[in-house]
Amino acid sequence: MEGKVNLAQKLALFDALWSPKVIGELNGQQVKLVKTEGEYVWHHHDDEDELFLVLEGRLAIHLRDRIVELLPGEFFIVPRGIEHKPVGRASLLLFEPASTRNTGNVDHRLTIEARDLERI
Amino acid sequence: MEGKVNLAQKLALFDALWSPKVIGELNGQQVKLVKTEGEYVWHHHDDEDELFLVLEGRLAIHLRDRIVELLPGEFFIVPRGIEHKPVGRASLLLFEPASTRNTGNVDHRLTIEARDLERI
Numbered sequence: 001m002e003g004k005v006n007l008a009q010k011l012a013l014f015d016a017l018w019s020p021k022v023i024g025e026l027n028g029q030q031v032k033l034v035k036t037e038g039e040y041v042w043h044h045h046d047d048e049d050e051l052f053l054v055l056e057g058r059l060a061i062h063l064r065d066r067i068v069e070l071l072p073g074e075f076f077i078v079p080r081g082i083e084h085k086p087v088g089r090a091s092l093l094l095f096e097p098a099s100t101r102n103t104g105n106v107d108h109r110l111t112i113e114a115r116d117l118e119r120i
Numbered sequence: 121m122e123g124k125v126n127l128a129q130k131l132a133l134f135d136a137l138w139s140p141k142v143i144g145e146l147n148g149q150q151v152k153l154v155k156t157e158g159e160y161v162w163h164h165h166d167d168e169d170e171l172f173l174v175l176e177g178r179l180a181i182h183l184r185d186r187i188v189e190l191l192p193g194e195f196f197i198v199p200r201g202i203e204h205k206p207v208g209r210a211s212l213l214l215f216e217p218a219s220t221r222n223t224g225n226v227d228h229r230l231t232i233e234a235r236d237l238e239r240i
Contacts, residue, residue, distance in 0.1 A: 004188050004196040026169035026197050027217050029149060049146035068124050076124045077146050095215055097147050 007033070007055060011091050013120050018110045020094060020102055022119045032094040032117070042085045043104035050078045050096045057090030127153070127175060131211055133240050138230045140214060140222055142239045152214040152237070162205045163224035170198045170216045177210030 002024070010023050010033055017037050024031035036059065052061060053075035061068040061076055062085040068076045070090075078084045086092075103111045122144070130143050130153055137157050144151035156179065172181060173195035181188040181196055182205040188196045190210075198204045206212075223231045 001199055001202065002197060004190055004194050007193045007195070024171065024195065024197055026171055026199075026215070027149065029147065029215070031171065031195075031215070051144065051146055051151070070124060073127045074124050075127070075144065075151075077122060077144055079121055079146075082121065095146070095149075095151075 005031075007093065010120055011035075011055070018102070019112065020117055022117050025098065028098055029095060030098045030100070030117075032096070033120075034092050034094060035090070036086060036092060037089045038087070040086045041103055041106055041108045041110065042083055043106040043108075044083045045078075045080055045096075045100060045104040047080055048097045048100045049080050050100065051094060052076050052078070052086065053093040053095070055091045055093055057088060059086055059088040059090040059092065061086055125151075127213065130240055131155075131175070138222070139232065140237055142237050145218065148218055149215060150218045150220075150237075152216070153240075154212050154214060155210070156206060156212060157209045158207070160206045161223055161226055161228045161230065162203055163226040163228075164203045165198075165200055165216075165220060165224040167200055168217045168220045169200050170220065171214060172196050172198070172206065173213040173215075175211045175213055177208060179206055179208040179210040179212065181206050 005023050020032040020034040022030050054070045054072050059070045101114050125143050140152040140154040142150050174190045174192050179190045221234050
């Protein structure tokens with residue numbers, strides 16, 4: 001059984017942008033932290049819904065028909081199959097299946113295969 | 121597609137203690153808020169791991185061999201099969217499968233069947 005997790009302590013352990021770190025696993029899902037700045041890449045996930053909870057900063061989740069603006073303490077769930085592009089400087093908590101590939105259907109320099117994600 | 125969710129706004133919508141409210145659903149899992157005070161009941165979940173993230177207050181998760189103390193910004197995952205008893209005055213975010221029964225294997229006056237949970 002893992003110990004308790006302090007989000008601020010985990011956030012202090014890394015600086016890399018757009019590089020999700022796994023901080024918890026349960027029921028085939030993972031809890032991740034990610035730091036963002038600037039624009040990510042348009043992508044979607046065929047089989048995974050994805051929850052973005054803002055811890056610090058602000059994030060604009062661009063969808064093809066609108067933009068969802070998130071501040072700390074706000075989350076949004078991007079359903080599977082929906083194209084999205086996160087934009088902004090933020091620290092995020094993600095909750096999504098362990099199978100989730102960060103850039104979804106797109107191959108990109110930021111792609112990290114799910115099996116290669118760092119656990120912190 | 122649901123809109124964004126503001127945790128503070130959702131917390132302001134209810135006062136009932138030990139009565140989880142569903143605020144998001146993804147991948148067969150649910151995001152819930154719950155307010156606690158005093159002692160809950162010892163129980164376990166046969167098939168569900170359960171994440172407790174403290175938003176406000178403090179929570180002591182009693183296990184049979186130790187107590188895990190959580191402050192705001194800290195979470196703990198109780199694995200399936202592990203007996204636990206949450207104690208304390210807090211507002212919590214829960215991540216767990218949609219099938220999760222709040223009092224697990226125990227029938228109690230606080231029991232709410234998963235299908236009957238309120239969505240807010």
